[in-house]
Amino acid sequence: MKRKARQVPILQALACGAAARQVVDLEEASKEESHAKSLSADAEDPSCEKATPEQIANAATSCPALVSWPLHRLPAQPATVRTVRVGETGRAVSVSDQELAAIAPVQLIRHALPHELADQLLDSLLQESDSWKASSWIVHGNQFTTPRTSAIYEFAAGGPSSSEDGFGKEESRTRCEPSATLDRAADLVQNLVRERRPFANWAPTLALGNRYENGRACVGWHSDFLNSLGPRPIIVGLSLGSCRRFCLRRSTAPDSPRDASKTIVASIPMPHNTVVIMWDDCQEEWQHSVPRQADSTVEKHAVAGLVRLSLTFRMSRPELAQHRKSCHCGRPSALKSKEGRYYLACCPMGTSKQCGFWEPCSWAQEEAERLRQKMKLEMESLEFPGTRAESPQYSHRRLTGIQEFSNSRSRNEASTTWNARSGNPHVADRVSIEISDDDT
Ligand SMILES: O=C(O)CCC(=O)C(=O)O
Ligand SMILES: [Fe+2]
Numbered sequence: 001m002k003r004k005a006r007q008v009p010i011l012q013a014l015a016c017g018a019a020a021r022q023v024v025d026l027e028e029a030s031k032e033e034s035h036a037k038s039l040s041a042d043a044e045d046p047s048c049e050k051a052t053p054e055q056i057a058n059a060a061t062s063c064p065a066l067v068s069w070p071l072h073r074l075p076a077q078p079a080t081v082r083t084v085r086v087g088e089t090g091r092a093v094s095v096s097d098q099e100l101a102a103i104a105p106v107q108l109i110r111h112a113l114p115h116e117l118a119d120q121l122l123d124s125l126l127q128e129s130d131s132w133k134a135s136s137w138i139v140h141g142n143q144f145t146t147p148r149t150s151a152i153y154e155f156a157a158g159g160p161s162s163s164e165d166g167f168g169k170e171e172s173r174t175r176c177e178p179s180a181t182l183d184r185a186a187d188l189v190q191n192l193v194r195e196r197r198p199f200a201n202w203a204p205t206l207a208l209g210n211r212y213e214n215g216r217a218c219v220g221w222h223s224d225f226l227n228s229l230g231p232r233p234i235i236v237g238l239s240l241g242s243c244r245r246f247c248l249r250r251s252t253a254p255d256s257p258r259d260a261s262k263t264i265v266a267s268i269p270m271p272h273n274t275v276v277i278m279w280d281d282c283q284e285e286w287q288h289s290v291p292r293q294a295d296s297t298v299e300k301h302a303v304a305g306l307v308r309l310s311l312t313f314r315m316s317r318p319e320l321a322q323h324r325k326s327c328h329c330g331r332p333s334a335l336k337s338k339e340g341r342y343y344l345a346c347c348p349m350g351t352s353k354q355c356g357f358w359e360p361c362s363w364a365q366e367e368a369e370r371l372r373q374k375m376k377l378e379m380e381s382l383e384f385p386g387t388r389a390e391s392p393q394y395s396h397r398r399l400t401g402i403q404e405f406s407n408s409r410s411r412n413e414a415s416t417t418w419n420a421r422s423g424n425p426h427v428a429d430r431v432s433i434e435i436s437d438d439d440t
Contacts, residue, residue, distance in 0.1 A: 093433055100431050104248050104266055105281040107196065108431075112238065112275035113188055121181050122240040122272065122301075125309050129211040133174050147292075148217040153178045153207045153311070155186055182207070182311075189236050189313050193277060199378040202234050204313035212244060212308040215293040221249065223283040226335040227324075228316040231342060231368035232280035236313040241304030243271040247289045248282075268431040272301055280371065284337045323363050329355035335364055342368065 097108040113121070132149035151174035178186070186204050193202045210219065224235055237246070248266040270276065278288070290310075298306050327333045327346040334347035342364035346357040 095431055095433050097431065100266060100268070100433070103264065103433060104250070104286060105279040106248065107277040107279065108268065108270075109192060109275040109277070110271075111273055112192060113185055113273055115273065117181065117185060117188070118240065118273035119303070121185050122304060122309065124179055124181055125209065125211075125240065125311075126304060126307065128176055128179075129209065129309060131174055131176070132209065132211050135173060146219075148213070148219060149211045150174070151176045151209045153182060153209060155183070155205050155207070176209070178207075185238070185311075186313060189238065189275065192275060193234060193236060196277070197234070197279075200234060202315055204236070205316045207311045207313045210310045210312075212242075212290065212310075214306040215244075215295040215298045217308075218292040219290045221247075221287045221289045223287050223337070224312070224314070225347075226283060226337065226342075226364070227332065228318075228320060229314055230317045230320050230335075231284070231337070231364045232371045233283060233314065234280055235278045235283065237276045237278070238311045238313070239270040239274045239276075240272055240309040240311070241301045242306050242308045243269055243299035243301070244290055244293065244308045246270050246276060247291055248286050249289075250286050264433060266431055266433050269299075271299070272304075280375065284340070284368070323361075327355050327357035329357070333357055335361060337364070337368075341365070 095103070097110070101107050112118075129149065129151070132151040134146045134149050136143055136145045138144070153176055155178060186207065190203050193200065212218070224233070226233065229235070239246070246268045248268070250264045268276070278286075282288075290308075295306055298308075300306055301308075325333050325344055329346060331346075333344040335342065335344055336347075337343070342361040344357070344359050344361050346355045
């Protein structure tokens with residue numbers, strides 16, 4: 001892969017953390033969610049900035065779900081799956097990585113890279129990330145700074161400028177040269193996707209690095225910009241260093257009217273060298289975040305300590321440049337999606353202000369539909385063990401929520417079945433899913 005070096009802008013990041021299967025009492029799950037809401041914020045939501053270390057510590061103390069999470073507090077042996085129902089507000093269940101793929105359009109890969117490579121990448125990025133910068137933006141006249149630092153690594157020479165991706169020039173995001181180690185990691189990440197979706201022809205052209213110094217560093221609920229990626233992109237996150245939680249929530253009304261008032265929130269501890277592939281419904285229909293955590297709940301890495309680094313690998317599509325459209329303010333507008341509709345909007349960064357530009361984006365709507373049909377045909381032509389619905393990329397559609405999963409078998413049976421499939425289950429292979437009546 002070729003390299004470039006320069007300054008770039010961007011506004012998002014993602015993350016993940018450790019390992020654990022932990023069931024959270026629903027009442028506490030809701031508390032945790034509301035803490036997540038108040039303590040972590042979207043790149044566009046400055047509230048992420050506001051919590052002080054004391055508030056974080058207090059929140060963790062008053063929220064058992066947060067304090068009971070860390071891996072080192074979990075039993076050494078895999079625990080059994082437990083579901084707690086509290087009133088009618090929802091419930092939380094522990095699920096395996098495979099089960100998660102049946103609920104959300106993501107796939108987790110543990111020990112994703114050869115260990116030496118992951119460790120080497122961590123070592124080099126720990127050093128390089130000293131030069132990474134936080135970004136700032138202005139809302140209602142107030143300046144906010146991201147509670148993490150980041151940088152762009154561009155692999156493909158001649159690809160579209162990151163500025164078209166919301167990584168705008170005016171943000172002066174650090175742009176770094178990918179090392180040979182990162183190039184190799186990018187190639188392997190590409191293979192991980194291609195093994196699962198050969199027809200997607202996915203190849204990362206850039207990676208956004210995020211450094212989370214400690215539990216206060218976070219990224220709030222967001223979906224990634226689609227500008228240069230186009231609709232329904234595949235985005236792959238690699239976690240290095242300490243173990244933080246990577247959260248997903250369904251941001252659109254589910255298909256089934258029965259579930260319309262429900263929100264599914266997955267909280268995924270992701271240890272060093274774990275990959276999450278966000279498949280092509282993920283940016284459109286789900287949001288992700290790396291919420292704040294009390295330092296005492298972050299499982300440290302032997303070398304990185306509390307520091308977590310993430311790289312999100314993305315593929316730009318130069319042919320989409322023709323569709324670029326400027327805001328009233330003259331800067332590139334951002335392509336976004338909400339509830340299945342694509343639109344272009346002003347997305348101020350740096351010191352610029354929101355100009356109010358907004359319009360539906362018909363080409364993206366058509367492109368999304370084209371890609372959906374293409375995938376459907378290609379998935380059908382592939383041979384999966386079992387039915388098409390068994391494919392991880394499709395299986396989440398089969399369920400309107402975890403309730404089908406929960407109802408379809410006894411929870412203990414489910415646990416046994418899935419554990420048996422995944423061999424000797426490790427605590428890292430469990431995630432927690434919450435369903436609440438909270439409206440996103
Ligand atoms: O650090 C992470 O895993 C999340 C980063 C992220 O959401 C992003 O880069 O857009
Ligand atoms: Fe993101």
